[in-house]
Amino acid sequence: MRIAWGVMGYGRGHAMRTLSVLPALxxxxxxxxxxxxDAYEVLAPKFPTVRIPMIxxxxxxxxxxxxxxxVGDNLGPMxxxxxxxxxxxxxxxxxxxxxxxxxxxxxxxxxxxVAQRLKIPRISFDHVGIxxxxxxxxxxxxxxxxxxxxxxxxxxxxxPERILISSFYQAQPAYPGVSIVxxxxxxxxxxxxxxxxxxxxxxxxxGEHQYRPHIDRALRLLDCPVVVYGTPYRGKVxxxxxxxxxxxxxxxxxxxxxxxxxTAGNQTIGEAIHFGKPILAMPExxxxxxxxxxxxxxxxxxMRGDLARLNPSDVDRFLGHDERYRSSMREHARDGRAQAIExxxxxxxxxxxxxxxxxxxxxxxxxxxxx
Numbered sequence: 001m002r003i004a005w006g007v008m009g010y011g012r013g014h015a016m017r018t019l020s021v022l023p024a025l026x027x028x029x030x031x032x033x034x035x036x037x038d039a040y041e042v043l044a045p046k047f048p049t050v051r052i053p054m055i056x057x058x059x060x061x062x063x064x065x066x067x068x069x070x071v072g073d074n075l076g077p078m079x080x081x082x083x084x085x086x087x088x089x090x091x092x093x094x095x096x097x098x099x100x101x102x103x104x105x106x107x108x109x110x111x112x113x114v115a116q117r118l119k120i121p122r123i124s125f126d127h128v129g130i131x132x133x134x135x136x137x138x139x140x141x142x143x144x145x146x147x148x149x150x151x152x153x154x155x156x157x158x159x160p161e162r163i164l165i166s167s168f169y170q171a172q173p174a175y176p177g178v179s180i181v182x183x184x185x186x187x188x189x190x191x192x193x194x195x196x197x198x199x200x201x202x203x204x205x206x207g208e209h210q211y212r213p214h215i216d217r218a219l220r221l222l223d224c225p226v227v228v229y230g231t232p233y234r235g236k237v238x239x240x241x242x243x244x245x246x247x248x249x250x251x252x253x254x255x256x257x258x259x260x261x262x263t264a265g266n267q268t269i270g271e272a273i274h275f276g277k278p279i280l281a282m283p284e285x286x287x288x289x290x291x292x293x294x295x296x297x298x299x300x301x302x303m304r305g306d307l308a309r310l311n312p313s314d315v316d317r318f319l320g321h322d323e324r325y326r327s328s329m330r331e332h333a334r335d336g337r338a339q340a341i342e343x344x345x346x347x348x349x350x351x352x353x354x355x356x357x358x359x360x361x362x363x364x365x366x367x368x369x370x371x
Contacts, residue, residue: 001029001348004100006111009037010056011205012245013267014106014126017166018043019247020184021125024341029348032098034091034111042247050094052110053077053087057286059209064308065285081109081156088114095120102351104344105157112157121351122160123344127266128153128288133163133178134171139294142287149287161354162347166336168270169295179343182334183270188248190335192255194275199225199241200315201257201277203250205265205284207231210307216240221312226261227253259319263307264289264296273301273333278325280318282307300328 036054058069080087103115107126132153138146163178207230233242264283279302283289296302
């Protein structure tokens with residue numbers, strides 16, 4: 001089957017989820033990836049990939065999300081998406097030229113909306129869908145934001161024929177055709193053996209903006225080494241070791257650290273729990289990450305931190321509960337990859353079968369058949 005695989009380009013987590021399952025699906029199907037940004041840099045060297053527009057956050061001088069810049073810079077892409085501009089035309093042209101028969105989308109809006117326009121069946125496969133397609137599970141202080149984001153996501157993506165959610169925590173589906181599996185653990189993660197080193201691992205998903213002087217000061221004042229990923233810096237300075245992006249080395253360092261300081265992305269959290277590493281989650285201002293950090297505390301595997309105000313005492317307090325966090329890890333560790341691949345195969349077969357009667361009718365009427 002000819003499949004378009006849309007991947008949200010902001011950050012690397014969506015690309016890592018794609019890397020964990022795409023090779024298995026490509027053994028049976030002809031798949032083209034549609035993505036942009038960070039995900040394009042990760043996926044284009046490995047798979048047939050088309051660069052498309054994307055929507056993303058913009059930052060201010062304090063390393064926080066800038067609402068004016070985010071709105072201003074995304075007006076053009078949003079107009080393209082909602083009103084049918086050149087980006088939508090490009091994706092539709094690619095779909096027609098490649099004979100796309102099914103779309104699988106990881107939070108990627110252009111592929112979702114073109115599929116709706118062309119009446120191509122869709123499968124949603126991401127983590128953000130847990131907000132939109134599951135019963136609300138938001139704490140009181142985040143309830144209004146959660147409902148806003150759930151409504152916005154459904155308005156942008158619609159409700160696909162099938163929905164698969166990968167999450168480090170459980171939730172209750174609100175729609176038929178929704179399946180929830182654990183985190184997507186890549187081959188590199190499954191091969192790595194956890195050890196307990198003497199260093200902390202710090203990962204910031206947009207470190208070129210988020211690694212501010214107060215973060216640098218907090219890390220330098222710690223009495224242990226810190227391996228840092230996600231910033232534009234390289235090399236060793238005092239107790240800090242700044243490293244370049246690398247899937248395999250990041251997994252190696254994650255498996256060997258004593259704890260993790262990180263922005264609160266679903267993929268990183270799932271891998272940290274797999275290795276039994278306590279997490280000091282410093283969420284971006286996005287609701288999904290704030291909810292992830294809340295659930296880390298509720299599950300007892302880590303602590304919430306404040307990215308804008310991190311100081312050494314926060315890290316010391318976090319490390320003081322190290323053993324308690326570790327004791328909760330085993331009960332929450334899950335690998336959902338095999339189940340996700342099995343579910344995707346089943347979803348694809350179901351959607352092909354649903355289209356089969358239309359195909360037979362079109363043959364009887366002398367029209368070219370489409371699946």
